[in-house]
Amino acid sequence: MKWYVFSLxxxxxxxxxxxxxxxxxxxxxxxxxxxxxDTVSAPKTIYERHNCxxxxxxxxxxxxxxTVQYAGSIGVASLGFGWHYGKHLxxxxxxxxxxxxxxxxxxxxxxxxxxxxxxxxxxxxSSRWSVEPLTTGLFFNSIFGEGFWSKEPSRYPxxxxxxxxxxxxxxxxxxxxxxxxxxxxxxxxRSISAYYEFxxxxxxxxxxxxxxxxxxGDILSFAAGLKLNIM
Numbered sequence: 001m002k003w004y005v006f007s008l009x010x011x012x013x014x015x016x017x018x019x020x021x022x023x024x025x026x027x028x029x030x031x032x033x034x035x036x037x038d039t040v041s042a043p044k045t046i047y048e049r050h051n052c053x054x055x056x057x058x059x060x061x062x063x064x065x066x067t068v069q070y071a072g073s074i075g076v077a078s079l080g081f082g083w084h085y086g087k088h089l090x091x092x093x094x095x096x097x098x099x100x101x102x103x104x105x106x107x108x109x110x111x112x113x114x115x116x117x118x119x120x121x122x123x124x125x126s127s128r129w130s131v132e133p134l135t136t137g138l139f140f141n142s143i144f145g146e147g148f149w150s151k152e153p154s155r156y157p158x159x160x161x162x163x164x165x166x167x168x169x170x171x172x173x174x175x176x177x178x179x180x181x182x183x184x185x186x187x188x189x190r191s192i193s194a195y196y197e198f199x200x201x202x203x204x205x206x207x208x209x210x211x212x213x214x215x216x217g218d219i220l221s222f223a224a225g226l227k228l229n230i231m
Contacts, residue, residue: 066227080095
């Protein structure tokens, strides 16, 4: 009987020590994994820091929005991509291509536009909807074709026109309504925004100042569009 009790006590002691060693081994492994993860997430060497900065720089160059626009002095229809950025996402930059039908001319024309937009406020209506009561900015538009020039041709007297017919500088004001897609229903886009804008170019503004017969409504151009936010 004493031999049986002693044997049982000996086996229980061996089992407890083995369990304690397994626990220590597991804890050591977890500590090693955590330590390794910390090393990966927080690079300490100069090479790792430069590598992270390099990847972050190129990641920021990836477009995070797509824009489709109707009219607005950049063509009947325009399509482009761009970026929204800033601490409160108050800034946007778009690059767009548009087309102008032939109408009475000989060929269809293509336009290229670079637009910079500032949004002072984002007002949440609900968990899904928000409104931007004011959007403003400027854009530069260029039209491609033989009949348009950046510098006055020699057939005109010096400073006869005083401006380029190929490139226009524009200012605009508008408003926008945004719908945030629920996370479970997202496939390609995070949110969709519908907007409208009124714009005017440098040539129209100068004409309205120098010519009293030009009315304010004559120098305005209307645009409507959709902005699809990817990220």
